[in-house]
Amino acid sequence: MRVSLPWIFQQLFMLSISFLFSCKKPSDDRVKLHISSIQPTEGRKGTLVNIVGGEFELDNNKNKVYINNLPVQVIESYYNSIVVVIPDNPNCSGIVKISVRNEVAESEEKFTYLTPVIRAIEPAFGEAGDTIKIIGDYFCPGEGENSIKLNGISATIVSMTPSTASVIVPDDKNSTGLVTITSCKASGTSTVPFTYMPSALSVTTIAGSIQAGYRDGTGQQALFYFPKDLAVNKNNEIFITDQWNYCIRKIDNSGMVSTFAGSKPQGFLDGPGNQAKFYLLAGMTINNAGDLFVVDFDNFAIRKINRAGMVSTVFRNLSDYMKDVLIKGDTLFFTKGNNIYYMKEGEEHKLFAGRTVTGHVDGKGSEAGFTSPSYMHWDPVKGFIVSDGSYLRLSTIDAQVTTFSKPNGPWHWINGVAGITSDSKGTIYYVESGYNAIKRISPDGRVTTIAGTGNKGLKNGPPLQAEFNDPSGITMDMDGNLIIADTRNNCIRKLVMR
Numbered sequence: 001m002r003v004s005l006p007w008i009f010q011q012l013f014m015l016s017i018s019f020l021f022s023c024k025k026p027s028d029d030r031v032k033l034h035i036s037s038i039q040p041t042e043g044r045k046g047t048l049v050n051i052v053g054g055e056f057e058l059d060n061n062k063n064k065v066y067i068n069n070l071p072v073q074v075i076e077s078y079y080n081s082i083v084v085v086i087p088d089n090p091n092c093s094g095i096v097k098i099s100v101r102n103e104v105a106e107s108e109e110k111f112t113y114l115t116p117v118i119r120a121i122e123p124a125f126g127e128a129g130d131t132i133k134i135i136g137d138y139f140c141p142g143e144g145e146n147s148i149k150l151n152g153i154s155a156t157i158v159s160m161t162p163s164t165a166s167v168i169v170p171d172d173k174n175s176t177g178l179v180t181i182t183s184c185k186a187s188g189t190s191t192v193p194f195t196y197m198p199s200a201l202s203v204t205t206i207a208g209s210i211q212a213g214y215r216d217g218t219g220q221q222a223l224f225y226f227p228k229d230l231a232v233n234k235n236n237e238i239f240i241t242d243q244w245n246y247c248i249r250k251i252d253n254s255g256m257v258s259t260f261a262g263s264k265p266q267g268f269l270d271g272p273g274n275q276a277k278f279y280l281l282a283g284m285t286i287n288n289a290g291d292l293f294v295v296d297f298d299n300f301a302i303r304k305i306n307r308a309g310m311v312s313t314v315f316r317n318l319s320d321y322m323k324d325v326l327i328k329g330d331t332l333f334f335t336k337g338n339n340i341y342y343m344k345e346g347e348e349h350k351l352f353a354g355r356t357v358t359g360h361v362d363g364k365g366s367e368a369g370f371t372s373p374s375y376m377h378w379d380p381v382k383g384f385i386v387s388d389g390s391y392l393r394l395s396t397i398d399a400q401v402t403t404f405s406k407p408n409g410p411w412h413w414i415n416g417v418a419g420i421t422s423d424s425k426g427t428i429y430y431v432e433s434g435y436n437a438i439k440r441i442s443p444d445g446r447v448t449t450i451a452g453t454g455n456k457g458l459k460n461g462p463p464l465q466a467e468f469n470d471p472s473g474i475t476m477d478m479d480g481n482l483i484i485a486d487t488r489n490n491c492i493r494k495l496v497m498r
Contacts, residue, residue, distance in 0.1 A: 068094030151177025208491030222257035273309030283324030
């Protein structure tokens with residue numbers, strides 16, 4: 001049988017095509033490497049994370065796992081899951097990647113490395129040597145290096161659990177600030193600060209003696225007669241209203257006492273310091289320029305003494321006695337009768353807070369009531385602090401008056417509040433004349449006696465063994481020490497603070 005040549009070529013062509021297709025790689029229907037979930041999605045050093053997916057190798061060494069591009073150890077491998085352990089590295093937060101057979105899969109979820117969290121500080125204040133508790137989460141007791149710092153100052157750790165750490169407040173006045181804990185190589189910082197409170201170290205007498213009199217001189221050679229209030233200028237010089245000597249005294253940095261303004265006998269006269277006349281001086285304040293403003297009690301006046309000692313009368317009103325004066329900016333605030341008034345030099349005085357009827361009533365401006373407002377102090381944290389008999393009152397700059405502490409209050413019994421001062425951190429110090437003591441109110445309102453036994457006397461030494469006799473004025477010097485007018489002891493005392 002004869003075959004045509006074109007037909008042979010056709011068959012050869014078909015065989016060639018069949019052979020070509022028989023050599024082609026068959027289609028790959030295998031499931032690709034993938035990650036469907038990670039469990040858990042957060043943890044810290046030592047946490048076991050189960051990576052669920054598919055097409056993993058059974059050999060741990062063939063599964064390469066990374067979190068945030070950091071290699072992590074594989075401890076178990078299956079076709080559809082891998083278990084890894086989180087390393088001691090706070091940077092181990094992010095996308096999970098697996099590399100197998102030159103393929104790479106990434107998770108949609110992120111793993112989060114849990115860093116220490118501080119939720120509370122109890123108490124949030126303390127003296128050197130006090131123990132405070134840091135409360136939070138994800139602490140690592142006994143694992144690696146743990147450290148806690150108060151405003152960057154290292155504190156000694158007494159004990160630690162996964163959620164609490166007890167530390168000793170360091171002897172460093174710079175430890176006021178945020179608290180930071182470093183644990184498992186990760187750090188967390190508090191949102192509220194710790195406040196360091198200075199410790200009272202000792203009571204000394206810097207000028208005067210128990211003998212009443214009038215004499216300039218150094219230290220105890222000088223004599224006072226019922227010193228009433230004090231102010232300190234930027235040069236750390238102390239000014240005192242010497243009540244029954246009718247003058248303003250000055251203590252310089254060498255301890256020398258001199259008469260700054262006023263002279264005997266009493267009177268009412270403006271002019272140069274050694275010619276000016278006063279009568280029973282009371283409260284005092286000082287402005288940024290170094291000018292003094294004093295209450296001339298029995299002259300019903302507020303007098304100004306500039307840095308050169310020149311005396312002038314700022315305000316006089318014969319209707320009510322005044323007790324204290326406070327300057328804020330260019331505005332004078334002063335107690336008069338049962339009320340608080342304000343004025344600028346050369347202008348009329350106006351009511352700030354209070355009403356004609358006496359009584360402790362909270363409210364704003366003329367709705368508020370006082371019984372016997374006397375000493376005042378401006379605190380940048382709490383606003384105006386006013387001693388009102390055995391009450392402490394607060395007022396905002398817009399005259400919203402509240403009662404801060406009172407007899408039989410939540411923390412203590414007050415027996416006659418006299419002078420008041422505070423530090424930059426909101427800690428209040430005041431003289432409790434009825435108990436012959438100096439007391440402190442911490443930022444959270446707790447009251448502590450820091451000096452005085454409660455007995456009348458003149459005794460220096462350890463603060464809680466020291467004795468005073470009807471102290472009245474108190475202020476803080478440039479070094480953070482408390483200066484006290486010990487009225488019936490006729491001397492000026494210093495409470496040294498650390």
